[in-house]
Amino acid sequence: MMFKNENSQMINMEYSKSRVNNLLDLIKGKPAKALELGSGLGVDAVNMYLKGISVDAIEIVPELNAYARKLQKKYNSRVNFIQDDFLRYEPNVKYDLIYYMDGFGVSTYDNQVLLLNKIAGWLERDGYCVIEVYNPKYWMKVAGQSMQILDSISRKYEYDYDSNSFLDTWKLSGDSLSYTQVLQCYSLKDMEEMIGLTELEIVSSHPGGAMDFEKWEFIPKVSLDECLNYQLLLRIK
Numbered sequence: 001m002m003f004k005n006e007n008s009q010m011i012n013m014e015y016s017k018s019r020v021n022n023l024l025d026l027i028k029g030k031p032a033k034a035l036e037l038g039s040g041l042g043v044d045a046v047n048m049y050l051k052g053i054s055v056d057a058i059e060i061v062p063e064l065n066a067y068a069r070k071l072q073k074k075y076n077s078r079v080n081f082i083q084d085d086f087l088r089y090e091p092n093v094k095y096d097l098i099y100y101m102d103g104f105g106v107s108t109y110d111n112q113v114l115l116l117n118k119i120a121g122w123l124e125r126d127g128y129c130v131i132e133v134y135n136p137k138y139w140m141k142v143a144g145q146s147m148q149i150l151d152s153i154s155r156k157y158e159y160d161y162d163s164n165s166f167l168d169t170w171k172l173s174g175d176s177l178s179y180t181q182v183l184q185c186y187s188l189k190d191m192e193e194m195i196g197l198t199e200l201e202i203v204s205s206h207p208g209g210a211m212d213f214e215k216w217e218f219i220p221k222v223s224l225d226e227c228l229n230y231q232l233l234l235r236i237k
Helices: 006-027 043-050 062-075 109-122 136-141 188-195
Strands: 033-037 054-059 080-083 095-104 123-134 146-150 153-160 165-172 178-184 200-207 210-212 217-219 229-236
Touching: 006 043, 006 095, 006 123, 006 229, 033 043, 043 054, 043 062, 054 062, 062 080, 095 109, 095 178, 109 123, 109 188, 109 200, 109 229, 123 136, 136 153, 188 200, 188 229
Parallel strands: 033 054, 033 095, 054 080, 095 123
Antiparallel strands: 123 229, 146 153, 153 165, 165 178, 200 229, 210 217
């Protein structure tokens, strides 16, 4: 979801609250300690903390971490924001919940398997992981679309048919530099095969929403074929 000013920021926070509530509904409980992978602007992590949950949140992009810390100050939260590559992350604790809500697919297939096995090692035995996986059918359809995330940050989507991935480019206004993630898209069948190579198993799958770029409206629930991503609830085998 985008926001450009204080009013739309509040809309974003409210939208995030619903995402966090839905995530907690999936695991049917309230974890004591959660880990967010790819925390972006920090909105979900802050809302998770405001639910009374201890949160570590990892994001590699410095500008996004800087914004997350400003947001944290505004809402008086105490999320542990970490600027790092989560493939190098070595926590000294285990988590009841690990979630990756926007970005699974940032590396190679082998690294995806590596990350999932790392997640299994970071989870408490009775803990859960929720990941959002990009749906290839949707991203083929919306290639070329862009949106303004903040006044100073824009985001553009493109699709690479050879690698079956979309390119998610973040750019600062007035700056020649940009940051591009190449995000692999996976069908549910692809994910079933990948997770079968790890110490995790799928508990359930849940289609998400989709952006209607013509109406500039987000539709929160659509079919698995139409959704921009879907959630997988995972646990240790």
